[in-house]
Amino acid sequence: MDIAHLKERYYGKLILVGNLDCSQVLPLGSEEEVIHEAKGLISVASVGGGHFIGSSSEITPITPLENVIAFYKAVRQHGRYPIRKFNTGDKDQMMKPFR
Numbered sequence: 001m002d003i004a005h006l007k008e009r010y011y012g013k014l015i016l017v018g019n020l021d022c023s024q025v026l027p028l029g030s031e032e033e034v035i036h037e038a039k040g041l042i043s044v045a046s047v048g049g050g051h052f053i054g055s056s057s058e059i060t061p062i063t064p065l066e067n068v069i070a071f072y073k074a075v076r077q078h079g080r081y082p083i084r085k086f087n088t089g090d091k092d093q094m095m096k097p098f099r
Contacts, residue, residue: 004044007051015050020071022055027063031070038074046083053079 003019010016020026025037038053045051053075059068 007045016045017052018054018056020055022057022059026055026067027060031066034067034070035074038071039078042079046079
């Protein structure tokens, strides 16, 4: 599902959960790809609150530990509130807090 579309459509009505691809990105991507995807997910789903970040499902045994750690570190570094969309310093890019 397109989490950006869901965020736009249901903002303030639902809390979104997860959505980092655990079938391709986490088990097969590089650490850099995992970080890139995590930042993108935070940018579209976490702005303004209402997002509980995680993988899209369970993390499989073939997933490299380094990718799990990269995901964790990316969320710790980029997922702190208030969150602005990346690549902008514009305060107008912030959404109103989730209530």
